[in-house]
Amino acid sequence: MTDILYAKALVQVLRESVEHDDRVHLMGQYFLGLTHHREMMAEIRDNYPERVYYPPIAEVGYVGAAIGAAMAGLRPIVDIATASFIFQAFPQVVNEAANIYYMSGGKTKVPMVFHFNQGIRGGGAAQHSHSPQAMLWNTPGLEIIAPSTPADVLGLVRTAVASDNPTAWVDHIKLFDVTGPAPEDANYSIPFGVADVKRKGSDVTLVATSWMVQKTLAAAERLAEQGIDAEVVDPRTLVPLDETAILESVSKTRRLVVADECHRRCGVAAEIVAIVAEEAFGDLAAPIRRVTADDVPVPFSPPLEEYIEPTEDKIVAAALSVTS
């Protein structure tokens, strides 16, 4: 294990995917958003120019084309850039890709990956700050991965590229600067549906995905200073979801806080707490708490944005409220 930058791990796994399988094509070019890391994509562009497609500004067209290409022998990794743009492609993602295998009666496979950078990125305002994973979770037929560390992005994307199903890769530009240990084994992969306990603890279970995992780990350290031993569970994939790991943690700590960048109503947190309420109500010693974005469009002004955002402070406060 050596420490590696998340952005570097992302480029590494894309490059290896292209390198190892002729069928893998990158469609779209903003995997690293407009961050300064984006120049790292040049190594793929320069070495495999015929495998990187620069589409017109036409999300329903090129994302749909990636779906069509997946049925005709390619394994595209299509980049939708800012997650809010997936709405331009929704007819193809939700009404075509997710349905094709089922509608065909299990005949036609759609092996592809949809990558997008979701969440409140700072100054994105209402039209560049969406977290569409809950909407996608409400769409049967899509696998959903949400890596939170360099090791996880390597391991989960390898599995996603090998999968015969359309897979949404929920990413976050704030993760790009995270550094962490990553296995050097080129065959390292993470099976879908296996949660990772990112921090062991006994007093309260904190569940989070993607960038919220990093915030939650920081919140857990602050809680430790106050004598609260929090366990941080990262499901890593929403579809399939490792319900067992969440329920086992809750049965141990008897307390649950879910941190999520989706809006509160029908968000990812809403689904996770519903599962716990149905399956483990008797284990709970305190009400469940959700730390989410408020149910308003995301505002531009920094103090307004911070006010509605699920922050580290809010996670700490929620955990204290269920453990005091």
Next chain:
Amino acid sequence: MLPDLPGDQLVEQLRLMLVIRRFEEALIKLAADRDIGHFHVYIGQEATGVPALSLLRDGDFTFTTHRNHGHILARGADPARMLAEILGKETGYNRGKGGTLHIASLEHGFPTTSAATGGCIPLATGAAFAFDRRGVDNVSVCLLGDGALEEGSWHESVNIAALESLPIIYLCENNSLEALGQKAGEYPSSTMAAAPLTDLASIYKMPAIAIDGTDSAEVYTTMKTAVERARAGEGPTFIEARTVRWPGNRPLWPQLLTGETDVAMMWDDDAIPAEHAAWHRTNDGLLTFGRLLLADGHTIASQIGEIDAAVTKLAEDAVQFALDSPYPAPEEALADVFA
């Protein structure tokens, strides 16, 4: 005029047209007795689909629409399994998961069928993208109605196809006009400001050709050029095949307003009823095709009668097979979400 093909192949094309016609008629009759939900039939467009799709080969992909029955039958699908799918039976092509709107058969080159208007256009373009990048000479055919040109997906996709010079043929079957409109030379889709519809493709710098969809020779020749162009890596083509809407398609639910087709109308003018005489005489491409085959001596009335009897039996057997087939087990609803 007839397609420039040997007589036996032309007779086979007539047979396929009749398979489609008798299949759709049987379906309409079946729907009179029971509620099988909404469906769309291909009657009146057989002379477009059969010659056009006869140019495809293994590995080529076709993407069709809600009006898919005729296209899939034209590529040789089994009418019995088609009807079973339409009735939601276990023996259907998609084991009842798709139904009339989503019949898919990979072995016939139909990987998925989208019934969302314009939904097939990006998918078909993407299949062509894959053929191009894989360096194979397969082609993708995107069948669409004139209404799909109103969707944004058309413009986004055709731009990509043109820029990348993809091996695709956009075959638009414009069935939006009735006979009077056609005579008056009107062709635009009813809610499209652009006219003619070929303007919507020619601005993207590709061949854009309007043809008479009931003229099998014109369909075949134009499609042949387009397919050869695509296989040679020379890029996409747009074809608008103009057909007259079959009167039975005018109601929300199709009705046999023109009666069951009497093949004798190909050789016996007295067999043509007064009502809808214009339809039978000039607008029905299938009857026109049969008359041309007879005129050119490729077949005789008795042979057409025999073919018709055989395909009528095929359709009847298909209905019986579909009716006799079991429904899938209810819990099958939970299967096939993921590969």
